[in-house]
Amino acid sequence: MPKRPVWIETLSAAAPLCLSYIPVGLACGMLLQKVGFNVFLTALISILVFSGGAQFLVVSMLAVHASLATTVLMVFFLELRYALLGASLSQFFKDESRGRIGLFAQSMNDENYAVNYLKYSTDSNWNYKKALSVNWLSLSAWTISTVAGTIFGSVIHINTELVHFALTAMFIFMFMMQLKDRLLLFSGLLSGVLSVLLMLLFQNTFGLIVATLLASLAGYLLERQHKRKTTKQQGASL
Incomplete structure (x- = not known):
């Protein structure tokens, strides 16, 4: 059986993540637009803070007019779990430089962590390049979805009161899952x-x-x- 090209292998691993991000990303982008984000700011936060939970939290905090310091601290506490996730992946990056590890960490989230951890644990040919490609493909899908949501949000009316209901439901779900x-x-x-x-x-x-x-x-x-x-x-x- 011929060996699949690397890009096909990584795309097939990341495809479920990319598809699942579309509806959630659209909703997140629309809510971000309702609290004052434009396309540029939505793209920026999606790239720098690659976490749906964190971005929904930002929406919630801005909706209640929270201060910048409070918002940053709440996002920090929410994202502390990545320290544990990163620690469990560190065994696979012993030969990588700090710069390459930092580049990977910047684009890691819960979902691509799960994919990469499974791949590293079950596939002896899985490597840094493939893992980083999965991260970047999922990041691209999320960013495109949120930006599209922000564009749609400018022409579709959404009652901002729904923000509180949606976010409360999401965080209750996250709590129950843990x-x-x-x-x-x-x-x-x-x-x-x-x-x-x-x-x-x-x-x-x-x-x-x-x-x-x-x-x-x-x-x-x-x-x-x-x-x-x-x-x-x-x-x-x-």
Whole structure:
């Protein structure tokens, strides 16, 4: 069986991602247009912040007139998961330079991470060039979709009140997808309660940042205590 060209191999790996980005990207671009983004700004944020969750979060923060500092910090906390994703991929990049790793990291997101991790784990011929091509193909599809959405958004009327409903539904879905044990459930519920209380206390979106930090700290301390307790029990059983 003849070997497939590299571009065919990478395109077939990235095609499902590219197709799935079209409807979501169109919706994101239309919402960005409603909060003041033009085509250039939409393309810029899509390239620099290649994350649908982050871009929808930016829409949500701008819709409630949050400050720039608050918006940047909330995006930072949301995207911290990429540090863990990148760490799990680092085993495959031991021979790559820091510049090449940085170039790859800039275009990595949840979906192309999953594709590349699977490919590296199951295909001995998968390499940096192919992995980077998957990243760039998915990034291109997302950027084109969001830009098209911004263009359509200028001629199609959308009630901006739908932004809050759509984003709330999306983040509830993201939370449920990561729900694995009672500790995560507790951290999520605590974060929600604290967000409401601190938003009322501070009367601005800074309360979201404080709530995120407090809930994360509480979850970390409880997990640490649980691990210590488990270790002691295992030691006692031996």
